[in-house]
Amino acid sequence: MDAVIENLPTFLRGFGTTLALLGIAGAGALVIGTLVAAMRISPVAALRGFATVYTEILRNTPLTLVLFFCAFILPYLGVRIDFFILASIGLTAYTSPFVAEAVRSGVNGVPVGQAEAARSIGLGFGQTLGIVVLPQAIRMVVPPLINVIIALTKNTSVAGAFFVKDLFASAQDVINIRGDEVFAILISVAVFYLIITVTLGRIAAVVERRVAVLR
């Protein structure tokens, strides 16, 4: 256990980096994912097609490949950016289609009558979506979105394998110094991850119950 206590600053720094990755990639994925979802239900065929291809390609590519691309191929092609930013871009790109799918299924989950009512009183596409459908959809979308963020939390560990000093990398670093206490080190790192994921899971459960009452 003393290996963990001695190296607590390293772990906390790693935890901070993980939280930073989570914040940046989470915010980025929410924005891009919502845009992609909007494209996917838009009347313009070209945008729909683009959004579909974007979603299918990224969703069917392993995260390791995406981050490998960011960590090795982009620098190889002459991009000179800090690995932390590259990893954030990779995680954002990888997470955005999952956000898009969650948002889209939320929009599809709003009863058709709502949209019909909005249309029948003369609201246009933007108004129907903005005033009637989306406010209801967002409520249904929050629990699955939190789950996407939970998955993202766990996925940030892959960035630790590609030169980012996050929680996972800090575990590896400390293990290199203290090979005699591998078990304690790995368990405490797992606990750090569980702090984020279990908390978010609880929030999702509470929100879901609230929404269930509202509907």
Added chain:
Amino acid sequence: MSNVLYDVPGPKARLRSRIASVIAVIAIAAGLAAVIWALAAPRITAGGAELPGMFDPSRWDILADRAVWRRIGVGVLNTLQMAGVAAIGAVLFGVIISFLRTAGSGWIRYPMVVVLEFLRGMPVLLMMLFVLLIFSTGAYWAGVIALILYNGAIIGEALRAGIAALPRGQREAGLAIGLGPVRTRLSIEFPQAFRQMLPIIIAQLVVLLKDTSLAYVIGYNELLRTTTNQLANYYGSRYLFTLFFVTFAIYLAMNLLLSWIARIVARRVESGRMPKGSTPFSRKAEARRARKVVDDAFATRVTDQSLGAKR
């Protein structure tokens, strides 16, 4: 749904939509062209030497070499082997978990809740490292075991949800004809739950196939390591981009194929649920619903991770 959001477009709106489409196509094509152009341009190294662009034949000529493809084939087989063994293990483990999680005794049930929370809240990569270092299994088994534990936990929860969703009468009927609780579970409830949850299980197996690439990090020679590490080291790093591109294409093909199978299975399962002869759905609507089942299942990779989420 999406067609309710806007009117059937009239001539003016159609024109506007077409113009927007054309502009969007041009913008997207211009973006792609810019990327391709940048890739094709020869690059200058820091030393001033000029290297050929990414589409120069000298960067792609290894693809004519049979040995390269044989090596890539070995990588694909390694990936598929890990995925196959882990998939079988994960389904079996999921079945066991669904049994323990619904056990009559609280002494089994409640510890399982904690164990499942732990398995699903931890990164798979960390689990691989854990198995590798604590049990010194070697990279292959570390990957397989971590994948079994993680995906088994999710499949187990899916099966449990499937059992919970069955009509009560199924279990009662089983008990009434004199089957024990275990026989009832095995031969009456389980086959039905499994059938209902098959699309979700297959979608989870796509996730599993994707996650085998995490074994790259712990040093297993799966597809990505074979191409970008072994082959790129042997033939020289000027082929790195080419090899990465090939890897990417292979992964995309494998995953799209499996997703496609998942959709077909979902359609079968869905259509099996509808009363015969009175199908009110066109084939297209049916396909759309199958698509939704699989898409939702994809999201469950995701959704199932919260303990409280009841579906």
